[in-house]
Structure formats: C-alpha cells, structure tokens
Amino acid sequence: MLHRGRIQAQGEDLEESESWAADTPPTWQEGIAMIDKLENKIPKKEADLRREAFEKARSFVTQAGENGGVNAVVQKTIMVKDSKEARVDIEVRKGKAFI
Amino acid sequence: MVQHLFKDFLKNKRIYAENVGYWQSIVSELFAPTQIKAEAYLQTTFANGEPFLDGNPIFHFVVKKLNKAVRIVQEVAESDKLEITAWISNTELDEMEINELVIVLQLSEESKTIALDLIRTWILNDETVKNTKLKIKEINLTEEILAH
Numbered sequence: 001m002l003h004r005g006r007i008q009a010q011g012e013d014l015e016e017s018e019s020w021a022a023d024t025p026p027t028w029q030e031g032i033a034m035i036d037k038l039e040n041k042i043p044k045k046e047a048d049l050r051r052e053a054f055e056k057a058r059s060f061v062t063q064a065g066e067n068g069g070v071n072a073v074v075q076k077t078i079m080v081k082d083s084k085e086a087r088v089d090i091e092v093r094k095g096k097a098f099i
Numbered sequence: 100m101v102q103h104l105f106k107d108f109l110k111n112k113r114i115y116a117e118n119v120g121y122w123q124s125i126v127s128e129l130f131a132p133t134q135i136k137a138e139a140y141l142q143t144t145f146a147n148g149e150p151f152l153d154g155n156p157i158f159h160f161v162v163k164k165l166n167k168a169v170r171i172v173q174e175v176a177e178s179d180k181l182e183i184t185a186w187i188s189n190t191e192l193d194e195m196e197i198n199e200l201v202i203v204l205q206l207s208e209e210s211k212t213i214a215l216d217l218i219r220t221w222i223l224n225d226e227t228v229k230n231t232k233l234k235i236k237e238i239n240l241t242e243e244i245l246a247h
Contacts, residue, residue: 063145064146067145067146067147068146068147069145069146070142070145071146072142073140073141073191073192074141074142075141075159075170075190075199077155077172077201078155079174084184084239085184085186091190093191094191096146099146
C-alpha cells in the first residue's frame with residue numbers, strides 16, 4: 001500500500017488504534033473520523049482522560065487539511081496533562097495523509 | 100524550582116529557531132568525540148512547506164548504524180517543577196523497524212541534563228532497550244523525589 005499510518009491511544013493499561021493502509025491517502029475528514037472512532041471505542045474513563053489530547057489531534061489533522069496534508073514520516077505525540085503515560089499518537093508512516 | 104530555557108518558544112519564531120539550534124548544538128557537542136552519524140528522519144512541515152512550529156518534535160535524529168532514533172517533544176513550560184518523561188517504542192523508517200527513544204519535557208537546565216544523559220545512554224553507550232528502560236525508571240523516581 002502506498003499510504004500507511006495510524007492514530008493511537010496509549011497509556012498504562014491501554015493500547016488502541018485506528019490505522020489506514022490504502023492506495024489513496026486519507027483525507028483530513030477521514031482523519032477526524034478515525035479520531036472520533038478511536039475515542040468512542042476506548043473506555044469512557046480513558047476517553048475522558050484524553051479529551052484535550054484528542055482535541056489537539058483533531059486540530060492538527062484539520063490544520064494539515066488546510067495546508068495540503070502531510071508527507072511521511074510524521075510522528076506526533078500529544079500527552080495528557082500531568083500524566084507520564086497517557087497520550088494520543090499520530091503516525092504517518094508511508095506516503096501522504098490528511099489531504 | 101527549575102530554571103526554564105526558551106520559555107516563549109511557541110510565541111516567537113526567532114526564539115523557536117534558536118531553541119532548535121540549541122538542541123542541535125548540545126547534541127552535536129555530545130557526539131563530537133565520536134564517529135556517530137545522526138540524521139533527521141521526520142517531517143516537521145505540512146505538505147505545502149508550512150512548518151509545524153509546535154515543538155512536537157523540537158528535535159529528532161536517527162542513527163541508522165545502531166537502528167536507533169531519538170525524538171524530543173518540547174512542551175510549554177507551565178510548571179516550576181522538573182517535567183520530563185520518556186519511553187522507548189518501535190517505529191518504522193524506510194520499511195525498517197527502529198527503536199525510538201521518545202523524550203517529552205518542559206525545557207529547563209535540569210530536564211536538559213537528564214535528556215542528554217538519556218541520549219548518552221541510548222546512543223553513545225549503545226545500551227540495550229532493557230537497560231535504557233531501567234535508566235528511564237530511575238529518572239521517573241528522581242522526579243517523584245524532587246516533587247515532594
């Protein structure tokens with residue numbers, strides 16, 4: 001596949017992700033939809049903890065959309081405030097994303 | 100109370116550039132006596148060339164010979180306490196798996212010293228994932244002790 005990556009929610013007892021692998025890059029709207037899906041599939045407590053981090057992730061993806069997307073390799077780590085482990089990661093491993 | 104560095108790095112592009120230059124300079128200094136070849140491996144601009152300018156990451160490099168990378172994420176200094184955390188994860192570069200040391204910090208004299216110590220352990224001493232994780236554990240304990 002030409003375009004690969006994932007959005008991940010990580011923490012002490014959590015590792016969930018939404019990934020893509022396709023011949024066309026995901027649009028920024030698809031990126032937002034992946035973040036929404038990830039936020040909805042983790043336990044509410046974990047989602048609440050990461051509310052601000054998910055918002056920052058959406059903001060980055062939206063900003064990417066306004067600027068022609070991003071080219072691999074991109075790694076973004078958005079930490080939960082006052083936490084050592086809880087975070088949301090955006091990884092664009094191959095190709096383009098969030099066009 | 101820690102001594103913050105480049106506190107306004109997100110408010111001013113000149114300070115941001117100086118901040119990036121500072122990381123390049125202190126890491127180059129650390130590697131100077133060695134033959135280590137470090138190179139950038141991440142994009143920090145959008146596809147149209149507009150830079151992220153968000154400190155995420157502020158500095159990054161891969162040492163291909165060691166199959167190891169370092170990524171530093173710098174956050175806005177909001178606390179007078181030592182703020183640093185780190186971990187090692189697997190990532191992918193040019194279809195190859197590499198081990199990445201990720202350091203997230205609020206930049207201060209104190210957190211810089213710890214970050215450089217971790218980079219020394221991970222790259223210069225080429226310690227294993229296990230030993231570097233032990234070192235990270237020590238740092239987290241130090242931080243807890245300093246916080247109380």
